[in-house]
Amino acid sequence: MHNWSIFKSFLRISFQDHLTYKNALLIYMFDVFFLPLISLFVWRVVASSSPQLNSQIDSITNYYLLLPLVALYTSAWHGTYLANDIRAGRISSALSKPFSLFTQFFAGNCSSKFVKTFFLLPMVIFSLFLFNLKLTPTLLQISTFIISLGVTAILAFYRDHLIGLLAFWLDDISAINDFFDISEFTFGGRVVPIFIFPPLLKSIAFILPFRYFTVFPLEIITGTLSPTQIFTGLSIQLVWLCLAVYATSMFWKKGVRRYSAFGG
Amino acid sequence: MLSHYTKLWLNFARTSLLIKLEYKTNFLLQMIIEVCWAAVTFFTLEIMFYQTNSLAGWSKGEVFMIYAIYRLMTAIGAILFRKNISNLVILVNTGELDLLLTKPVNIFFMIFNRIISIDRISQVVISFLLFIYASHLTHLVWSLPRILEVLVLTICGVIIRFGFSIIIHSFVFWFQNLENIERLELNLFGTARFPRQAFPQFLQNLFTIVIPIMFTAAIPAEIILGKTGPLLFVSTIILAIISASITYNFFYFALRHYSSASS
Numbered sequence: 001m002h003n004w005s006i007f008k009s010f011l012r013i014s015f016q017d018h019l020t021y022k023n024a025l026l027i028y029m030f031d032v033f034f035l036p037l038i039s040l041f042v043w044r045v046v047a048s049s050s051p052q053l054n055s056q057i058d059s060i061t062n063y064y065l066l067l068p069l070v071a072l073y074t075s076a077w078h079g080t081y082l083a084n085d086i087r088a089g090r091i092s093s094a095l096s097k098p099f100s101l102f103t104q105f106f107a108g109n110c111s112s113k114f115v116k117t118f119f120l121l122p123m124v125i126f127s128l129f130l131f132n133l134k135l136t137p138t139l140l141q142i143s144t145f146i147i148s149l150g151v152t153a154i155l156a157f158y159r160d161h162l163i164g165l166l167a168f169w170l171d172d173i174s175a176i177n178d179f180f181d182i183s184e185f186t187f188g189g190r191v192v193p194i195f196i197f198p199p200l201l202k203s204i205a206f207i208l209p210f211r212y213f214t215v216f217p218l219e220i221i222t223g224t225l226s227p228t229q230i231f232t233g234l235s236i237q238l239v240w241l242c243l244a245v246y247a248t249s250m251f252w253k254k255g256v257r258r259y260s261a262f263g264g
Numbered sequence: 265m266l267s268h269y270t271k272l273w274l275n276f277a278r279t280s281l282l283i284k285l286e287y288k289t290n291f292l293l294q295m296i297i298e299v300c301w302a303a304v305t306f307f308t309l310e311i312m313f314y315q316t317n318s319l320a321g322w323s324k325g326e327v328f329m330i331y332a333i334y335r336l337m338t339a340i341g342a343i344l345f346r347k348n349i350s351n352l353v354i355l356v357n358t359g360e361l362d363l364l365l366t367k368p369v370n371i372f373f374m375i376f377n378r379i380i381s382i383d384r385i386s387q388v389v390i391s392f393l394l395f396i397y398a399s400h401l402t403h404l405v406w407s408l409p410r411i412l413e414v415l416v417l418t419i420c421g422v423i424i425r426f427g428f429s430i431i432i433h434s435f436v437f438w439f440q441n442l443e444n445i446e447r448l449e450l451n452l453f454g455t456a457r458f459p460r461q462a463f464p465q466f467l468q469n470l471f472t473i474v475i476p477i478m479f480t481a482a483i484p485a486e487i488i489l490g491k492t493g494p495l496l497f498v499s500t501i502i503l504a505i506i507s508a509s510i511t512y513n514f515f516y517f518a519l520r521h522y523s524s525a526s527s
Contacts (some may be wrong), residue, residue: 023442023523024444027444027445030448032442035451037453038451038458041467042312042458043312045320045462046312049317049318050315133458175293179297179300180302182301182304192308194429197311
C-alpha cells in the first residue's frame, strides 16, 4: 500500500513534468510517425513491382501504421539517466530514501507513455484513414497481443535498467546502448518487418533475442504468426523476463556493494 | 581578417583532435559504431532489392549512389557542424552563450565552428566505399568534370541541409526545450536516401519545393547519373546560396530574442 502511494506520487510528478514541455511532445509526435510512414510509402512502391510482396501488402501496411504505437509502449530510455546518476554519485541520496530508484524510473516511464499516447493518437487515427487499415484479428491474436505488449514493455524496461546498472563497472555505456539500438533496428524489425526478410536472415532474427524486446506484439496483431509461433514466442519472452528480473536484482546488489566500497 | 579566422579554425581543429585522442578507446568505438549504423541502411537496401529489381525506376546501383551521396554529405556535416548545432540548445539554456557573445569574433562563426568531430571521419571512408560499390553496379565512369560536379553538389547539399538544421535549432531562442529536434531533422533528411519518385506527388513537391530535402542526396544523384538536365544543377547552386543567406539572417534575427539564462 505504501509502495503504491509512492508510485502514484511519482506518476503525478512525472506527468506534470512531461506536460511542461508540450512543444517537445509535439516534435516527438511527428518524429515517431515520420520514419514508419516514409518506410511505408517506399515499401508500397517496392511491393507494386514484386508479386510476392504485393500479396502481403496489407500486413506491411498494418505493420508500419501500428509500429509507432507499439514502439512507444515497448520503449525505455532511462538507462542513460541511471548510468549518469551512478557515475556522478547522485544515487547516494536515493539509497537512503524509503523507495527504490527502480520505482521512480518505472513511474516516469509509465506516465511518459500515458502522456505521449494522447499526442500520438491523432496521428494514428489520421494514418488509419489515409491508408485504410484492414485489420481483422482473431480473439486469440487480440488476447495474446495484449499479454505480449505488457511483457515486452516490462522486458524493454528491465533491459534498459540493466544497461544503466553497468555504469557501476563501466565508464561509458553509450556503446552498449548503440549496440542494442543497431541490433533492434536490423534484427529487431524496427526498420524492415521480419516477415519480409530473406529466409536466412529471417532464421537469424528468430534465433536472436531482439525481436522479443520490440516488435513481437506487432507481429501477433498483424497476423503474420501462426498460433504455434505465437505461443513459442510468448514462452521465450517469459524466459527472457525471468532472466532479466534475476539479472537486475543481482547487478543492483553487486553494484551497490561496489559503489559503497569506493565510498560513493 | 580571413587569415585570422583560418588560424582560429585551425586552432579549434587542433584542440578538438587533442580532446578526441585523450579518449582513444571511445574514438575507436565511435568509428566502429558509425560503420554499424551505415550497415543498417545497407541491410535495408539489400533486403529491398532482394524483393525487387527496381525502386520507382531506379536500379540497385542507382539507389546505392543516392545513399553514397547522402552518407558523404552527412559525414562532412557531422565533422564540421553537427555537434556545434546541437550545442546551441545547451549554450542558450545554460546561459553559456553570454561568454561567447563577449568574444571579439563573429558569433555565427564562433558557435558553429568550435568543435570539429574528427571521429566522424570513418563516415567519409564509408561514403567512398559506397561510391565504389555504386559505381561498380551502375558502370559509372569517373572523370575530372564528374568529380568536380560531385564536389559542388556536396558543398551545396551540406549548406542546404545544415542551414536548415541551424534554422530549426535557432527556435531554441523562443522554445527552450527542443530535445527531439535533432532526431526529427535526421529522420526528415533521411528521406533523401530514396528516389523522390518513390513518393506520391504531394510529398515530392513538399520535399523538393517547401523543404528542400531532396537536394541533399536524391537530386544530386539524378544529376550525377545523368537522369536530369543541367537546370537542376544550376537550381541546386542557387538554392544553396539562398539557403546560406536565409540561415545567416534568420540566426541573427533569432539571436535578438536571446535573454541570458544566467544570473
